[in-house]
Amino acid sequence: MEKTEDIDFSVDIEDRVKRADNHVIIGLDSVVHYFTFQHGVILKDSLTRLATKLMDGRKPRFKVAFITNLSWAISSQTLEVQKVINETKTLLHEEFSDEDGDSQNISSLLTTSKRTDSNPIIVIALFAYKAKSDEIEVIGAGLGTFKNKVGGYVAYLATKEDVYSKSKYGKSADTESFLGRGIAKFVLSMFQFVTYWRSYKSCKHIFLHCNKDKVPLFQHYGFVEADMTDKKQWPSSVKTLHASVGISNSDVRLFDHHAMTIDVAIHGSLDKTIRLSLSASSQPSAPPGGPSKKSTKAAMIMDREITADRRIPRMRNEKTSTAVAAALAMLSAQASASVG
Numbered sequence: 001m002e003k004t005e006d007i008d009f010s011v012d013i014e015d016r017v018k019r020a021d022n023h024v025i026i027g028l029d030s031v032v033h034y035f036t037f038q039h040g041v042i043l044k045d046s047l048t049r050l051a052t053k054l055m056d057g058r059k060p061r062f063k064v065a066f067i068t069n070l071s072w073a074i075s076s077q078t079l080e081v082q083k084v085i086n087e088t089k090t091l092l093h094e095e096f097s098d099e100d101g102d103s104q105n106i107s108s109l110l111t112t113s114k115r116t117d118s119n120p121i122i123v124i125a126l127f128a129y130k131a132k133s134d135e136i137e138v139i140g141a142g143l144g145t146f147k148n149k150v151g152g153y154v155a156y157l158a159t160k161e162d163v164y165s166k167s168k169y170g171k172s173a174d175t176e177s178f179l180g181r182g183i184a185k186f187v188l189s190m191f192q193f194v195t196y197w198r199s200y201k202s203c204k205h206i207f208l209h210c211n212k213d214k215v216p217l218f219q220h221y222g223f224v225e226a227d228m229t230d231k232k233q234w235p236s237s238v239k240t241l242h243a244s245v246g247i248s249n250s251d252v253r254l255f256d257h258h259a260m261t262i263d264v265a266i267h268g269s270l271d272k273t274i275r276l277s278l279s280a281s282s283q284p285s286a287p288p289g290g291p292s293k294k295s296t297k298a299a300m301i302m303d304r305e306i307t308a309d310r311r312i313p314r315m316r317n318e319k320t321s322t323a324v325a326a327a328l329a330m331l332s333a334q335a336s337a338s339v340g
C-alpha cells in the first residue's frame with residue numbers, strides 16, 4: 001500500500017508549524033491522530049469520521065492548512081495553498097455580510113501580500129477535495145493575528161452552511177450538515193495552538209469580537225465576556241492587535257460587538273499530555289531512548305494521564321469518543337476506509 005507523507009501518523013505538528021516558512025498542509029487523519037494522542041483533544045465522531053475519508057491513491061480527502069504567515073503564503077508558488085486562500089475568501093464572503101464592511105476587509109486581508117504591520121496573519125482552514133476534479137472547498141476557516149506576549153485575535157471564523165454531499169464528494173459522503181460537527185471549535189483551537197507555538201509559548205490568550213447573539217456560542221466554547229474599558233481585561237495592546245486586521249475600535253462600538261476572551265486551552269491541553277507508542281504498521285515516533293520493549297501490536301504506552309480540559313460542559317447527547325477510543329477507531333477505519 002502506498003504510504004504518503006500526508007497519512008504519516010508520526011507527523012509532529014508542533015514541530016512542523018514552528019519550522020514552517022509560511023504554511024503547512026497536513027491530512028486531517030494525521031491532525032486528528034496527533035492532537036488526540038499528544039494534546040488530549042476530544043472531537044465529535046462526526047468530525048473524526050471525515051478524517052477517514054480517502055481519495056484515489058489513499059490520499060486524505062480532508063486536509064488542514066495551517067497558514068502561519070498569510071502575507072508570505074500569498075506569494076507562494078504552491079498551487080494547493082493558493083487554492084486554500086481563494087476558497088477561504090469564498091467561504092468568508094458567503095458567511096459575512098457587507099453591512100459591517102467585512103467583505104472588503106476579508107478581500108483585502110486575503111489578497112494583500114505587502115503589509116506594513118509586523119503581526120503575522122494566520123489562517124486555519126479545513127478543506128476537502130471534490131470527487132471529480134482537482135478543486136477544493138474550504139469547509140471551516142479562522143483568520144486572525146497574534147503578537148508575542150499579548151495573544152491571538154480571531155477576526156473571522158466560519159463553517160460552511162452545506163451538507164457533506166455524495167454529488168460533490170463521492171459515495172462515501174455521509175450527507176449530514178457540516179454545521180454542528182464541532183468544526184468551528186476545532187478551527188478555533190488549531191488557531192490557539194498555532195499562536196501558542198509561533199509565539200514561543202508566550203500566547204495563551206485568544207481574543208475576539210462577536211455580535212450579541214454569538215456570545216452564548218463562544219461561552220459554550222469556554223470564552224468569557226471582557227469589559228473593553230478595563231485595561232486588565234482588554235489591554236491597549238489588544239486594541240492595536242485587532243486594528244492591524246482591519247477591526248477598528250470605532251467599528252466595534254458602532255456595531256455593538258461584544259468582546260470575548262479565553263486563556264486556557266479551547267480543546268484538550270496546550271502542552272503535550274501523553275506520549276503514545278505503537279508497534280503497528282503506522283510507524284509512530286519512538287519515545288526518547290528508543291521504542292519500548294514492552295510494546296506489542298496496537299499496545300499503547302501512556303506516559304501520563306490525559307488531562308483533557310473539563311471546563312466546557314457537554315451537551316447531554318453529545319457523541320464524543322474518549323481520546324483513545326477515537327484514535328483507535330481512526331486507526332481501524334484507516335485500515336478499512338473506502339475510497340470515495
Ligand SMILES: CC(C)(COP(=O)(O)OP(=O)(O)OC[C@H]1O[C@@H](n2cnc3c(N)ncnc32)[C@H](O)[C@@H]1OP(=O)(O)O)[C@@H](O)C(=O)NCCC(=O)NCCS
Pocket residue numbers: 095096155156157158159160178179180181182183184185186209210211213214216217220314315318
Ligand atoms: C457560528 C458558526 C461558526 C458555528 O459553526 P459550527 O462548526 O457549526 O460550530 P460548532 O459545531 O463548533 O459548535 C456548535 C456548538 O455550539 C452550540 N451553540 C450554537 N449556538 C449556541 C448558542 N447560541 N448558545 C449555546 N450554544 C450554542 C451548539 O449547540 C453546538 O454545541 P455542541 O458542540 O455541544 O453540540 C457557523 O454557524 C458560522 O459560520 N456562522 C456564520 C459566521 C459567524 O457568525 N461566525 C462567528 C462570529 S465571528
